[in-house]
Amino acid sequence: MKTSWLKSGIASIALVAATGGAWAEKANDTLRVAFTKELENVDSFFNSSREGVVLQRAIWDGLIYRDPATNEYKGNLATSWEWIDDTTLELKLREGVTFHNGAPFSADDVVYTVNFVSKEENGVKTQRNVNWMESAEKVDDYTVRIHLKEKFPAAIEFLSGPVSMYPAEYYAEVGPSGMGLEPVGTGPYKVVSVVPGQHFVLEKNENYHDSPKGQPEITNVDIRTIPDVNTQMAELFSGSLDLIWQVPADQAEKLATMDQFTVKNESTMRVGYLNMDAAGRSGDTPVTDLRVRRAINHAINREELVNALLKGKSRVVSTPCFPSQFGCVEEAAKSYDYDPEKAKALLAEAGYPDGFTIEFYAYRNREYAEAIMSYLNAVGIDTDFKFLQYSALREQNMKGEVPLAFLTWGSFSINDASAMVSQFFKHGSLDDARDDQVLEYLNTADSSTDPETRIEHYAKAIERITEQAYWAPMFSYNTNYVFTNEVEYTPTADEVLRFTTMSWN
Amino acid sequence: MLTFTLKRLGLAVLVALTVSFISFTLLFLAGDPAAALAGETASGEDIEAISKLYGFDRPMLVQYGDWLFSALRGDFGESYYFRLPVSSLIFDRLGVTMTLGVCGISFALLTAVPLGVAAAIRPNSIIDRVALFLSVAGQAMPSFWFGLILIVLFAIKLGWLPPSGASGPMHFIMPTIVLGYYAMPAIMRLTRAGMLDVLSSDYIRTARAKGAPEGRVLFRHALRNAIIPVVSLAAVQMGFMLGGSIVVESIFALHGAGYLAWESIARNDLPTVQALILVFSMFYIVFTFLADVLNAWLDPRMRSS
Numbered sequence: 001m002k003t004s005w006l007k008s009g010i011a012s013i014a015l016v017a018a019t020g021g022a023w024a025e026k027a028n029d030t031l032r033v034a035f036t037k038e039l040e041n042v043d044s045f046f047n048s049s050r051e052g053v054v055l056q057r058a059i060w061d062g063l064i065y066r067d068p069a070t071n072e073y074k075g076n077l078a079t080s081w082e083w084i085d086d087t088t089l090e091l092k093l094r095e096g097v098t099f100h101n102g103a104p105f106s107a108d109d110v111v112y113t114v115n116f117v118s119k120e121e122n123g124v125k126t127q128r129n130v131n132w133m134e135s136a137e138k139v140d141d142y143t144v145r146i147h148l149k150e151k152f153p154a155a156i157e158f159l160s161g162p163v164s165m166y167p168a169e170y171y172a173e174v175g176p177s178g179m180g181l182e183p184v185g186t187g188p189y190k191v192v193s194v195v196p197g198q199h200f201v202l203e204k205n206e207n208y209h210d211s212p213k214g215q216p217e218i219t220n221v222d223i224r225t226i227p228d229v230n231t232q233m234a235e236l237f238s239g240s241l242d243l244i245w246q247v248p249a250d251q252a253e254k255l256a257t258m259d260q261f262t263v264k265n266e267s268t269m270r271v272g273y274l275n276m277d278a279a280g281r282s283g284d285t286p287v288t289d290l291r292v293r294r295a296i297n298h299a300i301n302r303e304e305l306v307n308a309l310l311k312g313k314s315r316v317v318s319t320p321c322f323p324s325q326f327g328c329v330e331e332a333a334k335s336y337d338y339d340p341e342k343a344k345a346l347l348a349e350a351g352y353p354d355g356f357t358i359e360f361y362a363y364r365n366r367e368y369a370e371a372i373m374s375y376l377n378a379v380g381i382d383t384d385f386k387f388l389q390y391s392a393l394r395e396q397n398m399k400g401e402v403p404l405a406f407l408t409w410g411s412f413s414i415n416d417a418s419a420m421v422s423q424f425f426k427h428g429s430l431d432d433a434r435d436d437q438v439l440e441y442l443n444t445a446d447s448s449t450d451p452e453t454r455i456e457h458y459a460k461a462i463e464r465i466t467e468q469a470y471w472a473p474m475f476s477y478n479t480n481y482v483f484t485n486e487v488e489y490t491p492t493a494d495e496v497l498r499f500t501t502m503s504w505n
Numbered sequence: 506m507l508t509f510t511l512k513r514l515g516l517a518v519l520v521a522l523t524v525s526f527i528s529f530t531l532l533f534l535a536g537d538p539a540a541a542l543a544g545e546t547a548s549g550e551d552i553e554a555i556s557k558l559y560g561f562d563r564p565m566l567v568q569y570g571d572w573l574f575s576a577l578r579g580d581f582g583e584s585y586y587f588r589l590p591v592s593s594l595i596f597d598r599l600g601v602t603m604t605l606g607v608c609g610i611s612f613a614l615l616t617a618v619p620l621g622v623a624a625a626i627r628p629n630s631i632i633d634r635v636a637l638f639l640s641v642a643g644q645a646m647p648s649f650w651f652g653l654i655l656i657v658l659f660a661i662k663l664g665w666l667p668p669s670g671a672s673g674p675m676h677f678i679m680p681t682i683v684l685g686y687y688a689m690p691a692i693m694r695l696t697r698a699g700m701l702d703v704l705s706s707d708y709i710r711t712a713r714a715k716g717a718p719e720g721r722v723l724f725r726h727a728l729r730n731a732i733i734p735v736v737s738l739a740a741v742q743m744g745f746m747l748g749g750s751i752v753v754e755s756i757f758a759l760h761g762a763g764y765l766a767w768e769s770i771a772r773n774d775l776p777t778v779q780a781l782i783l784v785f786s787m788f789y790i791v792f793t794f795l796a797d798v799l800n801a802w803l804d805p806r807m808r809s810s
Contacts, residue, residue, distance in 0.1 A: 038760075038768060040586045123558050127551045177588050196587055196594070198760045226669055226758040234656045234668040391773055395537035398549055429549035 026486045026504045029219040033243045033497070034226045034235065038197035041180035044164055045117050045124045050246075053162075053413065054497045057213075058202060058221070060164035060185035063091055063110070064156055065212045068492035071324075071415060073156055074212040077105065077165050077186065081156075086449060087134075087148040089155060095142055097209045099167040100190040107138040112168035114146060123176075126412065128423075129162040151447040153454060154416040157326075161414055188216040188500045198225050202499070217503040236261070236482065243483040245497060249311045252480035264481045265312035268495040269322045270410040271420070272368065274300075274472035279434040281400025286356050293469035295346035296404075297336035299379040302474055304338075305371055312478035313493075320421045320465050320473055324493070327417030327445060327458030333473075334466040343379040355380025361405035363390045369406045372474075398429040408477070413494045417458045418446050425465060433470040517790040522573075524786045525779060529569050537561070538585065538773040559585065572779060582776040586769065591780045595762060599784070601671050602761035605680055605753070606746040610739060612685030613692055618735070621696025622728060625704060636697070640690035652683045652756040669758035680757045684750055688742040695738055699731030733800050740796035741789070748785035 035051045044056035063078040075081075078091040097105040114136035117124050124130050132155065134147040148155060170184050183191045188211070189202040202221040224241075226232045229248065233255070235241040247255070247263075256263040274296065276287040286292045302316040318335035321328035347355060360376070360383035362369035373383045383404075388396075396402050411419040422445075424430055425438045438461050445457035465471065481491045489502045532538075539556035556562050560571075575582060581591035624636040659679060660668035670676050703709060704727055712722045747762070754764035762781060769777040 041588050046588060120554055121558075123555075125551075125555075127554055180588065196589060224670065224758065225760070227755045227764070228758070230653055231656065231669045231756055231758055234653070234660055237661045238664060238668050240667065389771060389773075391537055391540040394540040394552070398540075398552070 029504075031218045031221050031243065031487065031499070031502060032241045033221060033223045034232045034241050035200075035223055036225070036227060036229065036232070036246060038225050038227075039200075040197070041176065042183045042191070042194055042200070043176045043179040044162070045130070046176045046180065048125050050495060055183075055200065056162075056164055057187070057496055058189040058499050059183050059187045059191060060166070061187050061211060061213070062160050062164050063093075064160040066157065066160040066415070067212065068494055068496075068498075073160060076160075076211055076213070077110075083449070084145065086151045089146045089148070090139070091144055091146070093142040093144065094209060097186055098207060099170070099184050099186050100205065101167065101170060101184045103167050103169060103184075105165070105167075105186055106141050107144045108141075109165055109168045110144045110146075111136045111138050112171065113164075113166045116166075116171065117163070126162065129158060129412065132158065133163075151449060153447070153449050153451075154326075154414070154418050157414055157416050162412065188213055189221060192220075199223070213498070214500045216500045218499065221499050236484070239484075242487055243481070243489070243497075243502075245479060245481045245491075247480040247482050249309075249480065252312075252482060255482050260485055262483050262485055262487070264489070264491050265478055266481070266491040266495070267313040267315070267493050268410065268477045268479050269324070269413055269415075269493075270408050270477035270495075271317050271322050272365070272406065272408045272474040272477065273317075273320070274372070274474065275397075275402070275405045275407050275424075275432060276470060276472070277400070277403045277432040278468065278470050279400075279432055281432055281434075282403045285358060285403040286350070286352060287358070287403055289350045290468060291346045291350035292352070293472075294336065295343040295350070295379065296376065296381070297469050297472045298339045298343040298346065299381070300372060300375045300472060300474070301338040305368065306475050309368055309371060310475055310478060312480065314475050314478045317473045317476050318466065319462055320424070320471050321417040321458075321462070322411055322420060322476060325411065325415050325417045325420065326451075327454055328421075329455060329459040329462055332459035332463045332466075334463065336469070336472075340375075340379050347380060352380070355382060357382040357384060358404050359384045359386060359402070361386045361388060361393055361396070361402050362407075363388055363393045364408065365406075372406055400429075400432065402432075410477075410495075413496065415494075418442075421458065421461060421465070422446050425461065425470075433465070433468070435464065435468065435470070438464050513794060517787070517794075520790060521783055521786050525573075525783055526569065528782045529572070529775075529779060530565070532770070532773065532775055532778060533565050538775055540773075572776070576780070576783070581780040584769075584774055584777045586772045586774040586777070591776045594777065595765070595780055595784060598760060598762045598765050601759050602747055602750065602754070602763055604677060605684060605750060605759065605761060606743060608677055608681040609684035609746050609750070610688065610743045612681050613688040613742065614739060616685070617689045617692035618696050618728075618732070621693040622700055622723065624693070624697045625700030625731075626723070628701060633697075636693060640693050643686050643690040646686075648683050648687050648752050649756055651686065652679065652753060655679045655683065656756075669756070671757075671759045671761075676757070676759075680750075680753050680759060683756075684746055684753050688739075688746065692735055692738060692742070695735050696731060699734060700727055703727045703731045729803055733804055736799050736803070737793075737796050740792040744785070744789040744792050747788050748781075 037049055037051055039049060039051040040047045042055055044052055044060065061076050063076060065074045065076040067074060077094055077097065079094050081089055081091040084090050093107060099105060114133055116122055117130040118133040118135065120127065132148055132152040134149045137145045139145060167184050171179060181194055188205050188208045190205050192201040192203050194200055200223040204216045204219045208215055226235060232241065232244045233251065236244055252263050255261050276293050277285060278288060278293060280288040306314050306316055317323065319328050319330055319333045323330050358381060360373060366387055373385060376383055409420055422442050425433055426442055427434055427439055441457045441461035445454045445461065448454050479495055483489060486505050487502060488505050539552045539561050583589065584591050584594055587594060620636045624633040627633060656668045659666040666678055667676050709722060709726055712726050750761065750763040751767040754761040766778065766781040
């Protein structure tokens with residue numbers, strides 16, 4: 001229903017029709033951006049979408065900041081931190097910071113925010129982002145201690161990502177719904193107006209503290225939700241938008257040939273993979289046989305998928321995690337080269353010389369799923385294709401009714417292997433491998449505070465997972481950013497638009 | 506007349522109830538609302554927590570009963586997705602959809618009826634051929650394609666109109682044309698056929714024979730009789746426009762009720778979908794009722810039956 005209607009037709013027409021020239025709102029110092037999806041709630045603890053992360057980084061600050069270029073952790077609302085013991089983190093807070101509503105930032109805000117979001121009954125949408133925290137405690141006005149439920153080495157990464165600090169008094173008064181309509185934070189941009197899901201207007205925070213995010217340059221940011229990518233492009237052509245992102249590869253290629261636009265491609269943390277029900281939860285299907293799983297791994301030409309379909313900065317992935325993540329040791333993974341003959345031989349060895357028929361599920365990127373299917377068909381595996389809504393597939397997945405599926409995972413942009421491999425191989429409802437050895441490795445890796453031990457055990461888990469071919473990891477995703485030549489911006493590899501690093505040419 | 510109206514009203518309520526129950530059942534079968542709510546990044550534990558929080562673990566009939574009793578009190582609950590009251594959410598978006606629907610149907614009627622009449626007066630003439638071409642084109646052209654062509658022409662090439670959005674009257678011109686054009690062919694063909702039929706009848710010959718002016722014959726005698734099925738059709742088209750202008754709303758980024766319904770289904774946002782279905786079915790009921798009344802006024806024979 002969304003972009004597939006026309007895919008490329010409109011791009012060609014628009015190319016012919018476009019008359020050139022840039023009309024950016026540089027004169028008014030207003031950057032106009034499009035979102036594709038209706039954002040459910042601006043309150044970052046109560047949404048789980050990319051658009052939400054973009055606004056979160058603009059409106060609020062975390063205690064810590066990770067430099068997207070160097071992956072180095074820097075103080076933001078905290079100036080320093082230290083582990084008192086394995087489950088207690090003490091942070092010194094920055095003084096002199098004020099919220100957009102004028103309230104001063106202090107330890108009380110941290111205590112309130114942490115205590116509110118870590119309580120399950122308050123319903124924070126992505127529990128994993130916050131449920132590792134037990135509570136927070138004020139030591140003095142500018143010193144707090146965060147108590148963890150158990151050892152959690154990725155704490156610093158989470159504090160620099162999804163955990164933002166909210167104004168205690170205001171949040172207590174208005175709650176998540178009120179915060180979503182009139183957000184108040186300490187961030188580089190303050191919110192002028194919100195029309196839920198449709199329109200967001202931001203304005204530069206003139207009193208922004210000396211943050212590692214940098215000072216905002218562009219005064220106003222005007223974000224509209226335009227669901228159809230073709231319409232977004234029309235807006236760009238007619239000069240009423242300055243920046244669009246998540247532009248499909250074929251459209252971006254055409255736009256790149258035009259003089260008035262800059263097209264930049266960056267990789268994202270999303271990894272596409274085939275999940276195979278090795279444990280046989282969905283019945284005694286052929287994929288319970290290791291040789292069949294290896295055959296499937298050999299059957300698919302990942303190189304070709306990346307070059308012909310995904311393009312850009314996408315790459316072949318052979319790990320059950322995104323290679324930049326801490327602990328995602330690529331060398332540990334057994335990689336399977338494209339070898340259809342070997343695949344056929346393995347199938348024959350497993351007792352399927354004439355192949356077999358299996359249910360194959362997918363929920364997004366139908367074109368990728370279909371390409372994967374044709375590789376499988378080529379080695380004799382017939383697929384009964386089922387394309388479902390995400391929620392429906394997820395439900396069947398949790399019940400263990402899916403023998404083979406093309407799935408993806410974006411790790412919530414968290415640069416730690418625990419955000420991916422540990423989500424799927426620790427005997428949870430989505431684990432179709434149920435490997436006790438993997439569970440043991442991951443338990444050690446997830447809870448150790450020693451980086452060396454963590455790396456060693458993630459590597460062991462990755463080795464075992466790929467050796468047993470529980471998954472067929474495929475490729476990483478990329479995204480295209482298109483903006484007028486008046487805009488200067490260097491996208492980062494985590495799929496987050498950062499308005500503070502944008503400026504006019 | 507009072508018993509007639511009351512009967513109709515009772516029937517309307519039953520229809521709305523049936524529709525809401527069926528849709529509730531279907532939505533329930535479509536997928537776990539908790540998984541949809543939790544989003545793509547959620548773990549199995551997140552989904553279980555949400556399921557408990559919203560009470561999805563209760564039997565379906567209990568959940569439906571719960572919804573029904575609140576709805577009867579005018580409370581449609583809170584949208585799972587937006588966490589805002591459903592009533593205010595729908596109210597905000599209905600304005601756009603109503604404006605679009607009224608403009609669309611007016612555009613369709615104002616172009617289709619005169620064209621249909623003109624085509625009927627001179628069958629097989631140039632006018633008739635042009636009208637035929639327009640209706641075939643309108644029927645054959647998908648609205649997303651037509652919409653994009655208009656955007657390319659009027660927004661990009663000529664720069665006369667804004668490509669999308671709903672912040673002023675100019676924003677509604679292209680969506681009106683696209684939505685109206687889609688409804689136009691059926692109305693025009695029906696007007697033409699009705700007019701042809703009526704114009705060959707005895708009373709028209711009589712009216713002409715007694716020397717009535719041609720305009721009076723056409724509009725007072727012929728059109729008034731030929732328009733009756735058109736009124737019924739327009740009522741259905743109007744209902745369709747209010748609930749089904751998803752494509753047009755999506756292309757022109759109008760954020761109306763139709764688009765909200767479409768997206769809410771994908772999000773498994775049950776309270777929003779349920780309320781919208783109720784609102785849309787009420788639209789159909791109200792418009793068909795109004796069409797009946799209008800037809801009764803146009804045709805005295807209908808009043809007695």
